[in-house]
Amino acid sequence: MTQTSLSGTTGNTAGVVPAVQIAGVTKDFGSVHAVRGIDLTLDQGEIVAFLGPNGAGKTTTIDMVLGLSHPTTGSVEVLGLQPRQAIARGLVSAVMQTGGLLKDLTVRETVAYTASLFADAAPVDQVLRTAGIESIAERKVGKCSGGEQQRLRFAMALLSDPALLLLDEPTTGMDVEGRRAFWSAIRADAEKGRTVLFATHYLEEADQYADRIVLISHGRIVADGTGSQIKALAAGRTVRATLPDPDPQRLSGLAGVDSVDVRGDTVYIHAKDTDDVARYLLTETRAQDLEITARGLEDAFLSLTGDDQDITPAPADQGVSA
Amino acid sequence: MTTQTIDPSLRRVPPFGGFNLTVLGIELKRMLRNRRTIVFTLILPAALLLSFGGQKGWDDKAGSGNVAAYILISMALYGAALTAAAGGSMVALERSLGWSRQLRLTPLNPVVYILMKALVALAMGALAIAAVNVVGALQGKAVMPTHVWVITPFLTLVCTLTFAALGVFIGYVVPGENAMQILGPGLALLSFLGGVFIPLDQYSDLVRHIAYWTPMYGVSEIARSVLTHDLPWYAVVNAVGWFAIFVAGAAWRMSKDTARV
Numbered sequence A: 001m002t003q004t005s006l007s008g009t010t011g012n013t014a015g016v017v018p019a020v021q022i023a024g025v026t027k028d029f030g031s032v033h034a035v036r037g038i039d040l041t042l043d044q045g046e047i048v049a050f051l052g053p054n055g056a057g058k059t060t061t062i063d064m065v066l067g068l069s070h071p072t073t074g075s076v077e078v079l080g081l082q083p084r085q086a087i088a089r090g091l092v093s094a095v096m097q098t099g100g101l102l103k104d105l106t107v108r109e110t111v112a113y114t115a116s117l118f119a120d121a122a123p124v125d126q127v128l129r130t131a132g133i134e135s136i137a138e139r140k141v142g143k144c145s146g147g148e149q150q151r152l153r154f155a156m157a158l159l160s161d162p163a164l165l166l167l168d169e170p171t172t173g174m175d176v177e178g179r180r181a182f183w184s185a186i187r188a189d190a191e192k193g194r195t196v197l198f199a200t201h202y203l204e205e206a207d208q209y210a211d212r213i214v215l216i217s218h219g220r221i222v223a224d225g226t227g228s229q230i231k232a233l234a235a236g237r238t239v240r241a242t243l244p245d246p247d248p249q250r251l252s253g254l255a256g257v258d259s260v261d262v263r264g265d266t267v268y269i270h271a272k273d274t275d276d277v278a279r280y281l282l283t284e285t286r287a288q289d290l291e292i293t294a295r296g297l298e299d300a301f302l303s304l305t306g307d308d309q310d311i312t313p314a315p316a317d318q319g320v321s322a
Numbered sequence B: 001m002t003t004q005t006i007d008p009s010l011r012r013v014p015p016f017g018g019f020n021l022t023v024l025g026i027e028l029k030r031m032l033r034n035r036r037t038i039v040f041t042l043i044l045p046a047a048l049l050l051s052f053g054g055q056k057g058w059d060d061k062a063g064s065g066n067v068a069a070y071i072l073i074s075m076a077l078y079g080a081a082l083t084a085a086a087g088g089s090m091v092a093l094e095r096s097l098g099w100s101r102q103l104r105l106t107p108l109n110p111v112v113y114i115l116m117k118a119l120v121a122l123a124m125g126a127l128a129i130a131a132v133n134v135v136g137a138l139q140g141k142a143v144m145p146t147h148v149w150v151i152t153p154f155l156t157l158v159c160t161l162t163f164a165a166l167g168v169f170i171g172y173v174v175p176g177e178n179a180m181q182i183l184g185p186g187l188a189l190l191s192f193l194g195g196v197f198i199p200l201d202q203y204s205d206l207v208r209h210i211a212y213w214t215p216m217y218g219v220s221e222i223a224r225s226v227l228t229h230d231l232p233w234y235a236v237v238n239a240v241g242w243f244a245i246f247v248a249g250a251a252w253r254m255s256k257d258t259a260r261v
Helices: A060-065 A082-087 A107-115 A124-129 A145-156 A176-191 A203-209 A227-232 A248-252 A274-282 A297-306 A317-321 B021-033 B035-052 B069-095 B099-102 B112-141 B148-174 B178-191 B205-211 B214-226 B233-258
Strands: A020-029 A030-040 A048-049 A073-078 A092-095 A163-168 A194-199 A212-217 A218-227 A237-242 A257-263 A266-272 A288-294
Touching: A030 A060, A030 A218, A030 B233, A048 A060, A048 A176, A060 A073, A060 A163, A060 A194, A073 A082, A082 A092, A092 A145, A107 A124, A107 A145, A107 B021, A124 A145, A145 B233, A176 A203, A203 A212, A203 A227, A212 A227, A218 A227, A218 A248, A248 A257, A248 A266, A266 A274, A274 B178, A297 B178, B021 B035, B021 B112, B035 B069, B035 B112, B069 B099, B069 B112, B069 B148, B069 B178, B069 B214, B069 B233, B099 B112, B112 B148, B148 B178, B148 B233, B178 B205, B178 B214, B214 B233
Parallel strands: A048 A194, A048 A212, A092 A163, A163 A194
Antiparallel strands: A020 A030, A020 A073, A212 A218, A237 A266, A237 A288, A257 A266
């Protein structure tokens, strides 16, 4: 198990308390090790994507940041405070995908109810207007569409002007236009110092909107860097060829080759410049049936987070024959 | 990247763990909008009073009043207990809807949440007691001294706290809307056993000895004690004991629950 450490992850600016500081955190549920050791620091104003498949430990980690559960070992601090203390000051909000609403309250009552719990909250009418739900303020929550309920959840989350906002798959079900508007609003708030951590399993969205992507798998962080750094992991192409008695050492020595994988008569060569590899194979060896495939972001993602824990780019069979 | 930062020390924590009148007002409005609650709170106990209260011997002497007054107090207790239990069971229902989780992301202290729920349940219980008393007064059969009319409703209200706790407890054990399906018939059965609907001296010795141990017995003796001038020590032990059991049960289930909100 390796963590891909990418250079240039944001260092902590001196004197400013980090938005989130997770140190040596593990979380066990009985014999299940949901989180196996995470260290993560988020600076104020960062937009960070928390990327990983279901069951990777994303939700468990977010629950600990929200103070909904406690780490088995290690510590979690939000703006230098215990999570519960940060929440008591209205510094942390979260928007979940489903639930969290009472159907028999009106939209206005839901916002007023939530606002009354904070020491300082924006005026209810203003919040309704900003969220674009002023016209449905008197409607029962149960009669609102999924989109309207999601706007309501956002309105509730922004009431206390949180310094840290956690989002779970925030743009699911939004159209392209809605998604763009959503992210430009998030971006504007981040410039005022709000930190946003969003969970997703779409690399595309993470790459497009996050300053930083944290890839989590099997309860550990497997990569942490900017979108382009993560994409660099997926750079290059793979050459597959049928080659009896290959010489792996010789193949590895070719210019630009990252890795060589020999499976019987078949070789998989991952390289930045596959043209040279192909030329060599066809002219200098008895290689046949050449296939050259690009490795997409999704493949990189899968190889980093999948059960195959080896992050050296040794593609699985499906990856090459596709 | 970051142009500004946020200083967490400028943020305040709300007083009283988030306790406030806005929430109480919205919760009460919400209860009063619920047709099922209104049926349980206002209509059912009053209807029971009208059907039980007219039975043979209603004007026989009972303590410092008559049998109709005895029945009135019993029905008020039953209505308030049912209402408070229904209110208590909403805690678990709201948990299943993810609302409790939502509230955990606000400064609201979980104990304050329960306290506010209990206050709303008590307010609804008071409404049930008031409804029975008004209907009883209009019916004109119940006779009891003024101080009994005044003191008994408050005594009854205190007794309903036990059933608010029972509601929270059962709500956690039986998830969702099913809680009321157990609490409704369950409370009716306990009321029969505890001498709320039928005086215990009508039962055989065996049933009566079981009745002394059931949760409705103690509170009904207490609620009627101002009228009957009679309060056995074991009725008080019963009431305090069951209150402690239900509060402990509710607290136990809730503490289990917060481990995985």
